[in-house]
Amino acid sequence: MIEVERFILIGCLLQDSPPKPKLTPEKVEVMEGTSVSLSCSAAAPCPELPPNLTWTPSLSNSVDQLQENEDQTKSVSSVLTFTASHLHHGQKITCRALYKLQQGDIQKTSNTSLTIRVLLLEGSSVTLTCSSNANPPVQHYTWYKVNGREMNTVGTGQNLTFTVTESSGSEQYYCEAQNQHGKENSTTVQLEIDYMPRISYSGSCNRTAAEISCSCESRGNPSPSMEWRVSGLRVTNSTDRVISEEQLGNTGLRSSLTIRHTQRDTPTLLCLSTNTFGSSSLRLLVLTPQQHPGFSITLLLIGAAGGAVVMVIICLIMLLILK
Numbered sequence: 001m002i003e004v005e006r007f008i009l010i011g012c013l014l015q016d017s018p019p020k021p022k023l024t025p026e027k028v029e030v031m032e033g034t035s036v037s038l039s040c041s042a043a044a045p046c047p048e049l050p051p052n053l054t055w056t057p058s059l060s061n062s063v064d065q066l067q068e069n070e071d072q073t074k075s076v077s078s079v080l081t082f083t084a085s086h087l088h089h090g091q092k093i094t095c096r097a098l099y100k101l102q103q104g105d106i107q108k109t110s111n112t113s114l115t116i117r118v119l120l121l122e123g124s125s126v127t128l129t130c131s132s133n134a135n136p137p138v139q140h141y142t143w144y145k146v147n148g149r150e151m152n153t154v155g156t157g158q159n160l161t162f163t164v165t166e167s168s169g170s171e172q173y174y175c176e177a178q179n180q181h182g183k184e185n186s187t188t189v190q191l192e193i194d195y196m197p198r199i200s201y202s203g204s205c206n207r208t209a210a211e212i213s214c215s216c217e218s219r220g221n222p223s224p225s226m227e228w229r230v231s232g233l234r235v236t237n238s239t240d241r242v243i244s245e246e247q248l249g250n251t252g253l254r255s256s257l258t259i260r261h262t263q264r265d266t267p268t269l270l271c272l273s274t275n276t277f278g279s280s281s282l283r284l285l286v287l288t289p290q291q292h293p294g295f296s297i298t299l300l301l302i303g304a305a306g307g308a309v310v311m312v313i314i315c316l317i318m319l320l321i322l323k
Helices: 003-013 166-170
Strands: 022-023 030-033 035-043 054-057 064-070 076-085 092-100 107-121 125-129 140-147 150-156 159-163 172-179 182-185 193-199 204-207 211-221 225-230 240-249 252-260 268-274 276-284 297-302 311-319
Touching: 022 054, 022 107, 030 035, 030 182, 035 054, 035 092, 054 064, 054 076, 076 092, 150 159, 150 268, 150 311, 166 193, 193 276, 204 276, 211 225, 211 268, 225 252, 252 268
Parallel strands: 030 107, 107 193
Antiparallel strands: 022 035, 035 076, 054 092, 064 076, 092 107, 125 159, 140 150, 140 172, 172 182, 193 211, 204 211, 211 252, 225 268, 240 252, 268 276, 276 297, 297 311
16 A cells, blocks of 8 residues: 555544545436436545445445546545335435555444435325235234324225325325234334425405405425415516415415405406425416406416316306395
């Protein structure tokens, strides 16, 4: 070993910890079934004794190699490739670098971690698998779904396959294994279902002589954002146009808009809700009292939703009797 390199490595190991390995990408958010490749690299000041890189959990075999960087320094890299499953969602993946000089000499470790997010879109198919090392072998597998205080049997056998829906994200699944000696339950699995925003049909506007008040409610995962447009122009908070928002749990948002106006104003309002999977909109047309005296009529129009345009007109006739 070159004495200078040995000196550099000893100096590194005498620190509290050697440099942390670098993980790329730093953030992993993928659809289930997608191939994922993680790369981990650690400096190798002494190429004759490069650091040993390990992955936790291993997930699959990794490929390691010693390489020279552009600045002529050396590093060791390891690539871990696997297919993303819903079972990986929320799992912490760690790359660990072990530095040592020689047998019985100083050694230290350093590590870097990331948490993977596996996306399950509504409508996709999921298969849960239950296994056991019981002796004698398991004779029956039963699957259960838990929603609050309710528990329902949803299948039998080692595998449970179903199409996920929005409600699947709020329920837990587990399997029960049984042989002649008794029963044992598995740990529970909770799915996180991602879906584009859905605006509630209950969106509406109320009108007085001085102002118009509208509300719009949307749910989606991730939680959506909301914006208002009046006559095609985006609304920002001001003295005459006030927007307020209320978070509804982890997936919902309610937005309210108050506009000062004159009796001659007949604005067309659009509520637009967006998240990473798409958008939906709700158009509200407020008629003037002169057009329909004694009545408050709201016209709802569902607009762009996930690339498709759906035109649905719903007239909500208020139960007011014309005097």
